[in-house]
Amino acid sequence: MADFRVPAKQAYDFCKTAFVKMGFSEVDSEKIAKVLNLADVYGIESHGIQRMWRYYTQTKNGSIHIDAKPEIVFETPVSAVIDGHDGMGQLISYNAIELAMEKAKKSGMAIVTIRESNHYGIAGYYTKLAADNGLIALSMTNTEAMMVHTNSKKPVLGTNPIAMAVPADPHPFWFDAATTVVTRGKLELYAKKEKEMPNGWAVDENGQPCTDSKRVLDNIIAKRGGGILPTGGSEEETGSHKGYGFGMMCEIFTAILSGGSTSNHHIRVEGKGAGSCHAFIVINPAAFGDPAEIKAHMSTLMQELRDTAKADGKDVIYVHGDKEAEAEKLSATQGINMKEKTLDELKKIADDLGFECKFDIIG
């Protein structure tokens, strides 16, 4: 039994209870659990409950400061810069997007940036929250250096995801993508399966094409050079400088506009956070006309994209958010995916923290 499915609600309850037991308040634990749960519900298992072990370890070793009091260090009616003081990334970010939404409702738009934070989960949780409130939003985070930019052999930028959501019917446009070709999680998956990676994903310590995921991951950890390529690959001919440019866009909004650490300065020090920087851009469609008309216009475009003639051999055209809406529907009856290894970790966490770990296995 490698993979099985469990009710999404039970996964949420587990996370909430665990965070309360770790020392977070009830309200704060709910916020963090919501971010993790949406990843699972959307089928993005890498960012869901399977990360509990990592978060649990990091609260114990002091990378994540449970009692951190994030602080607004600079503020205007349309902006804020928050120092996260090594707190829990999801919690800092949940409160930051709420602040950005509040400002955007009043002023038309707002940008809130964050420094000295930790991993914040899926970038798209925060944009979904905004879209559910009728707002357009972008969310970005920098990460540990992993992107080998065009012509280099050492990473400086992170995988630097950019997410965007826009209200639409029957569900929002929801885009969430690393600016590298693939994420670190994808490499880990290939390493676990001992499968050769496709060419064009990564390079070795000499900046040469490399399909051995274990070697690339080891190199990233040991900071020996090599890493993941930008979307567009290694050469300008295939658009390498474009993925690199979008990675820069993320780095600018997150690290540069928060006065925080750029990805290449994320250095693991005991008792200190990851130094992650995030940014949230929220736009009130009412600043551009009638929100209902804008939503209808967006819905039309999305439907036209879906209705386009399909390439020979392709059955369906997705617009960003369609796959996640499908996964969400599935999760209502079929639960969310879980690996045996994850369940083992969750049992250990529950054991340590003194509560019962109980999941109904579906199907």
Place this chain on the structure above:
Amino acid sequence: MADFRVPAKQAYDFCKTAFVKMGFSEVDSEKIAKVLNLADVYGIESHGIQRMWRYYTQTKNGSIHIDAKPEIVFETPVSAVIDGHDGMGQLISYNAIELAMEKAKKSGMAIVTIRESNHYGIAGYYTKLAADNGLIALSMTNTEAMMVHTNSKKPVLGTNPIAMAVPADPHPFWFDAATTVVTRGKLELYAKKEKEMPNGWAVDENGQPCTDSKRVLDNIIAKRGGGILPTGGSEEETGSHKGYGFGMMCEIFTAILSGGSTSNHHIRVEGKGAGSCHAFIVINPAAFGDPAEIKAHMSTLMQELRDTAKADGKDVIYVHGDKEAEAEKLSATQGINMKEKTLDELKKIADDLGFECKFDIIG
């Protein structure tokens, strides 16, 4: 003599004079000429003076309305929506970025969107103007449908460039890229040289890989299907959905937030403009702290990227804007590139409009 170089100032003067003779005011002609000239100075010949023939033809056939009075149809302290009324794209956009800059200086940030416009030249002219004024900016435009999105065989989105500039030393970060792997101009270049395109740039009318640029261009014009692939290629494995997502981001800011035509509804009608939509996002760094510190932080990141160890076989690492700064320096002594065909067209324009076409050939 296929290619030669002429003084940048003479190219600027030619354009300005031509636009005045076409019926634009002196001030307006200067604005348009500046946008074209920067493209040539930055080495982006496709968007420089070589487009004069197209603009001249379009003012004559009524696609570009010389006496259009762009109108602000919606406005808040941080936003504006402009109806361009089929005017000259560069002129509408020059005034729009100035409006966005003025608003951002007062309010911290601003977004100005435009509908019913025409081709606006290089997206990055407007961001450079902002960066030269100490502001961070993004510029986007939609275009005629040309991007074949993931799994489809007909284009819906355009090449949809996104540009961003950020003040830095010794010169600004300056990113300007189509969200397709390559631009239409690149295909035209390959067609002209009867050269086979690399695989991964385009697909034919059945959505299958195609390296015949002439066939792809003919298909785009005849709207038979096929076109240029998103950055990331045709498959999700190489990040196709990412280029497609960034193309959507552009479409959202330009067409959706202006209430204008999405790329798939840009239909050529005699006497009407292209229906192009643009967007300008301007951010005042003072909304996030000390602009001098933010600029220094940005300059450090750019230098660290340049100073990274180079991949075996690569001599130089560029940050976005470096190549353009080099080209600008070169143009000061060596002028800008021009093709004989362009010179022939310019002579014909000058002849028609009744002024002298005179260029000193350099070197």
